[in-house]
Amino acid sequence: MAVVGDGESRALTPTSYVVLGLVHMLQPCTSYDMKQLVNVSIGHFWPFPHSQLYAEPTRLVDDDLLVEEQEDAGRRRRLYRLTQAGEDAFRDWARMPAQDIGELRDEGLLKLFFSDPADRESIATLAAAQVKVHEERIETLSAVRDDVAEDASPAQMATLELGLRWDRTAADFWAEVADNPPG
Amino acid sequence: MAVVGDGESRALTPTSYVVLGLVHMLQPCTSYDMKQLVNVSIGHFWPFPHSQLYAEPTRLVDDDLLVEEQEDAGRRRRLYRLTQAGEDAFRDWARMPAQDIGELRDEGLLKLFFSDPADRESIATLAAAQVKVHEERIETLSAVRDDVAEDASPAQMATLELGLRWDRTAADFWAEVADNPPG
DNA sequence: GTACGCATGTAAACGGTTACATGATTTG
DNA sequence: CAAATCATGTAACCGTTTACATGCGTAC
Structure with a gap:
């Protein structure tokens, strides 16, 4: 055989x-x-x-x-x-439903975790940069969404939608941190 | 030397x-x-x-x-x-601000992306499982938050907070998908 | 017809995961 | 004092990343 x-x-x-x-x-x-x-x-x-x-x-x-x-x-x-x-x-x-749990793996989060509580200015700087990154990606993803709207399946559009929501959530979070740095 | x-x-x-x-x-x-x-x-x-x-x-x-x-x-x-x-x-x-952008890497998202538009039931099943996973993790993280509240720095608590918001965002998203599967 | 960029691919090195292994400590 | 669990570590494999390499088309 x-x-x-x-x-x-x-x-x-x-x-x-x-x-x-x-x-x-x-x-x-x-x-x-x-x-x-x-x-x-x-x-x-x-x-x-x-x-x-x-x-x-x-x-x-x-x-x-x-x-x-x-x-x-x-x-x-x-x-x-x-x-x-x-x-x-x-x-x-x-x-089959996914078994692993999607992790964040965001380097900005690491930096926040390890940040010096006495150095609120660094935290604010970090947070402002993160806001920028996420807002830029919202732009990018929105453009992609418009580009592919014709060709993509509804499920594929939905994945983009979750991406956008994540970046929105993150941008809001970091904006709050920038506004009022923990420390 | x-x-x-x-x-x-x-x-x-x-x-x-x-x-x-x-x-x-x-x-x-x-x-x-x-x-x-x-x-x-x-x-x-x-x-x-x-x-x-x-x-x-x-x-x-x-x-x-x-x-x-x-x-x-x-x-x-x-x-x-x-x-x-x-x-x-x-x-x-x-x-230094983070340069890489934190990626999702969620296997559930992959499955959604590749899902068969004709098979809305599989999508709904997947989505329901994802809701469960994220809600469970909200429980876990909430418990951790209460556990460490005394010892952790405000910045460390903030990282937990973002984790919770992410899981909330994802749970809501998947609940919508389960309710009304794209296809 | 030359230059540039797109298309197509390979190879080596390294980090990460998985699995194994075994010495200490506690618990009953 | 036996068993279980915690503590501590190692080794091998394999996927991923990085870097390199070069043909093919196209525009000027």
């Missing part, structure tokens, strides 16, 4: 599912096609460098979740598609 | 500054002391395994930002303190 895949199966990471999801939407597609989509969508809340979009599909081919087909002329680009197992893995993941 | 540190200096990561900040608060302290504090504070919004609290101080000693002193009896635990360079590096970081 033929064994498919090399050796033990690995646990898939969120990146794996991002790639499966992207291929699901775009197949057949190249790594660069994925990159293009990432740039205007999930890249805004789940950033990663494009090299992952080359490395991860290779692993998924090993796992028999993707198939790769290489052009025989020109640039010999690699085109990816889902296998049946890939479709299944993606659908199962999409259906 | 004596050369301090081995080879080229590396770029410090957020983890580096977490450790510098922890040592700043607790020095002299062991990795385990840091772990204790992490568990009831930044661990809630910037989680990482305790092994990092052993690995990173070793690197920081190489960088001459920490000094290590080993007990000569008993468990021979390692105690860390900041060097002058460590104090400086930490203070400089703390003063």
Whole structure:
């Protein structure tokens, strides 16, 4: 009996599912096609460098979740598609509620946590900078929203909406901190 | 002339500054002391395994930002303190506004983004689970807040406050999605 | 036809996660 | 004094990041 895949199966990471999801939407597609989509969508809340979009599909081919087909002329680009197992893995993941809890990982929060209570001025400066960052991102995301309104699904628009609400919440919070620095 | 540190200096990561900040608060302290504090504070919004609290101080000693002193009896635990360079590096970081933008990295958001518009029931199920997760975390964080209210600085309490607001924002968002799934 | 930018990809190094391991302390 | 739990640490693997490299099209 033929064994498919090399050796033990690995646990898939969120990146794996991002790639499966992207291929699901775009197949057949190249790594660069994925990159293009990432740039205007999930890249805004789940950033990663494009090299992952080359490395991860290779692993998924090993796992028999993707198939790769290489052009025989020109640039010999690699085109990816889902296998049946890939479709299944993606659908199962999409259906199952998320188990991990989304963390903030905001460096500004770290700085606030470690701030010197006696140095309220530094805190105010930090807070003002954070307000700026979040308001700028509200601008960016609003523009993206308008840009993609035609093409994106309602669920995709909703992800943008949560992003905007988060930045609004954060901007308000930091504005309060700037106004009245704790210390 | 004596050369301090081995080879080229590396770029410090957020983890580096977490450790510098922890040592700043607790020095002299062991990795385990840091772990204790992490568990009831930044661990809630910037989680990482305790092994990092052993690995990173070793690197920081190489960088001459920490000094290590080993007990000569008993468990021979390692105690860390900041060097002058460590104090400086930490203070400089703390003063400078954060440059990276805190990202969401919420797996639930990914699932929403990739959800099948035709399958509104899955979306509603996902959303209901997300509501539960965030409301539970509101409970947890509220309890932590009450627990540490005596000991924590106002700035530290403020970080908890932002965490709570984020979970509130997210819980509300997902409740709306559950109520009226896009698709 | 040259220059610039977009498209496409690779490789090495490093941090982070996971898993394991075992010595102390407390509790019953 | 046995068992459980806390305290303390190590090692290996693997994903991610960073940096480099270079073909192809297009505009001037």
